[in-house]
Amino acid sequence: MSEKPEWFKSSYSDSEGNNCLEVAPCPTAIHIRDSKLSTDSPQLTVPAGPWADFLAYAIGATAH
Template sequence: MVTTESGITGWYKSSYSGGDQGECLEVAPGPTTVPVRDSKTTDGPALLFSAGGWTAFLTAVKEGRIKG
């Protein structure tokens, strides 16, 4: 996990986030990790996923193994 002071830039809303449902994630490009944060708390901390971990997470969501 990193804080907002980490200098991560280039945040964008995940294409899997649902409009006004309040369950939105933002991701940012990273050289070795994928930073992810809550779009409602942009000044809060971000989780860092390894590239493989992020891919596994997205695959699990797409396959319905993880539900909100």
């Protein structure tokens, strides 16, 4: 990845800065990290297609 990703905190993170999941969407993948571990936190990278499938499943599962 040549460009530095732009990270966004989860809307479920509390106002104290705890329990922060951050994501950095890119055209072909989504990068995920735990912000409590600093900016050098290990990252999980998921291809865009499987990530979209996961979100559709998760949203559908919560609708029932």
